[in-house]
Amino acid sequence: MKSKKIVSMLMATVLSVGLLAGCTSNKSDAKDNGESKILNLYTSRHYETDDKLYEEFTKETGIKINVVEGNPDELLERLEREGADTEADLFITADAGRLDAAKKKDLLQSVSSETLNRNIPENLRDKDDQWFGLAVRARVLVYDKERVKAEELSTYEALTEEKWKGKILTRSSGNIYNQSLLASFIAINGEEEAEKWAKGLVNNFARDPKGSDRDQAKAVVAGEGDVAIMNTYYVGKLLNSSDPEEVKVGEKVGVFFPNQETTGTHINVSAIGLTKNSKNKDNAIKFMEFLSSDFAQKQFAQTNFEYPANPKVEASELLKSWGEFKAQEINLSLLGEYNSKAVEIMNKVGWK
Ligand SMILES: [Fe+2]
CATH class of the missing domain: 3.40.190.10 (Periplasmic binding protein-like II)
Structure with a gap:
C-alpha cells in the first residue's frame, strides 16, 4: 500500500x-x-x-x-x-x-x-x-549512521552550510543523475539559486568527485565524508551484494529523503x-x-x-521500510530542457 x-x-x-x-x-x-x-x-x-x-x-x-x-x-x-x-x-x-x-x-x-x-x-x-x-528512482542522502543523525539532515540546500565543509560526496558532473538533479533545481528555484547551490556543494566536497553511486556510500563508511548524494536502488544493491564488504557498507548507512517540508526529493x-x-x-x-x-x-x-x-x-x-516520501512535482521533461544549462553551471562552479 x-x-x-x-x-x-x-x-x-x-x-x-x-x-x-x-x-x-x-x-x-x-x-x-x-x-x-x-x-x-x-x-x-x-x-x-x-x-x-x-x-x-x-x-x-x-x-x-x-x-x-x-x-x-x-x-x-x-x-x-x-x-x-x-x-x-x-x-x-x-x-x-x-x-x-x-x-x-x-x-x-x-x-x-x-x-x-x-x-x-x-x-x-x-x-x-x-x-x-x-x-x-529517488536521489537521496545516504549517511553514516554512527557519525550522523537523521535529525541533522533536512534539505539538499542545507548541504551547502559550513557544518558540512569537507563532508559531502557525490559523483562527477559528467554523470546524468547529477545533471538531472541540478536541472530539477533550475526548474524549481531558477538558474541563480541553482548555481548558488552547486557552488556551495562543490565548496563542501570531501574529495574530487570520482566513482559510481555505490562508491560514494563506500567512501561514507570509510570516513572520507559524512553524506553522499546517490540513487535509492544502489543501497538495495549493496545490501544484497555477493560481496560481504558491500553488504557491510549497506548496513552501516541510512537513507534520508530530503526536502520533505519543501520542494520534495528529486526523482527520475x-x-x-x-x-x-x-x-x-x-x-x-x-x-x-x-x-x-x-x-x-x-x-x-x-x-x-x-x-x-x-x-x-x-x-x-x-523500499517500503524507508517509508513514503514526497517527490518533486515537476514535469520530468524539464530535466531535458535544462540539461545544458545544468552542465554549464557545473563547469562554471568547478564541479569536476
Ligand atoms: Fe544506475
Missing part, C-alpha cells in the same frame, strides 16, 4: 518517458506478422535485471532482444545520425530528460496500447504516448520509447507491454530495488 502512495505521489510529477518498439522483417513462423524475430534495443540501463527480462521475453515469444548498451547521449546521437536507416526499434534511458529530447528530435512515435495505458499511470508517460515510464524515471523508424512495430509494442506487466515490474522492484511504475506492483520490502 505504501508503494501505491509513493507512486501516486510520483504521478503528481508529470514524468516523461518514451516508449518505442520496432521489428525487422525476416519471416520465421506461419503466424508471423511479417516482422523480424529480432528487436534491436538501444539502452543506457546497465543492470542484470534487464538482461534476465530480455531472456524471459525471448522464452515467451521467440523474439530475441539485440541490445546496444551505451551512454544516453551517444545513443541519442546515433539514433539521430542513423535516421531512417536505423536498426533500432526501441530506446530506453534511465533519464526522462533524454527521452523527451528524443521526442523533440522527432526520433520516436506515439504508441496506442490499452495494456500500456492500463499499466503505466498517466503522469509516468508522455502526453502524446511517445514514451512510457518503467521504473522510478527509466522509460522506453518506440523509434520513429522501427521496422518491427508490433513486436516492439509487445515488448513494451511485457516490460509494463506485473511480472517485469516485480523484477524491477525486487531485484533492482526501483519503485515500479505500475501501481499494481508493490515496492520491495526494503
Whole structure:
C-alpha cells in the first residue's frame, strides 16, 4: 500500500518517458506478422535485471532482444545520425530528460496500447504516448549512521552550510543523475539559486568527485565524508551484494529523503520509447507491454530495488521500510530542457 502512495505521489510529477518498439522483417513462423524475430534495443540501463527480462521475453515469444548498451547521449546521437536507416526499434534511458529530447528530435512515435495505458499511470508517460515510464528512482542522502543523525539532515540546500565543509560526496558532473538533479533545481528555484547551490556543494566536497553511486556510500563508511548524494536502488544493491564488504557498507548507512517540508526529493524515471523508424512495430509494442506487466515490474522492484511504475506492483520490502516520501512535482521533461544549462553551471562552479 505504501508503494501505491509513493507512486501516486510520483504521478503528481508529470514524468516523461518514451516508449518505442520496432521489428525487422525476416519471416520465421506461419503466424508471423511479417516482422523480424529480432528487436534491436538501444539502452543506457546497465543492470542484470534487464538482461534476465530480455531472456524471459525471448522464452515467451521467440523474439530475441539485440541490445546496444551505451551512454544516453551517444545513443541519442546515433539514433539521430542513423535516421531512417536505423536498426533500432526501441530506446530506453534511465533519464526522462533524454527521452523527451528524443521526442523533440522527432526520433520516436506515439504508441496506442490499452495494456500500456492500463499499466503505466498517466503522469509516468508522455502526453502524446511517445514514451512510457518503467521504473522510478529517488536521489537521496545516504549517511553514516554512527557519525550522523537523521535529525541533522533536512534539505539538499542545507548541504551547502559550513557544518558540512569537507563532508559531502557525490559523483562527477559528467554523470546524468547529477545533471538531472541540478536541472530539477533550475526548474524549481531558477538558474541563480541553482548555481548558488552547486557552488556551495562543490565548496563542501570531501574529495574530487570520482566513482559510481555505490562508491560514494563506500567512501561514507570509510570516513572520507559524512553524506553522499546517490540513487535509492544502489543501497538495495549493496545490501544484497555477493560481496560481504558491500553488504557491510549497506548496513552501516541510512537513507534520508530530503526536502520533505519543501520542494520534495528529486526523482527520475527509466522509460522506453518506440523509434520513429522501427521496422518491427508490433513486436516492439509487445515488448513494451511485457516490460509494463506485473511480472517485469516485480523484477524491477525486487531485484533492482526501483519503485515500479505500475501501481499494481508493490515496492520491495526494503523500499517500503524507508517509508513514503514526497517527490518533486515537476514535469520530468524539464530535466531535458535544462540539461545544458545544468552542465554549464557545473563547469562554471568547478564541479569536476
Ligand atoms: Fe544506475
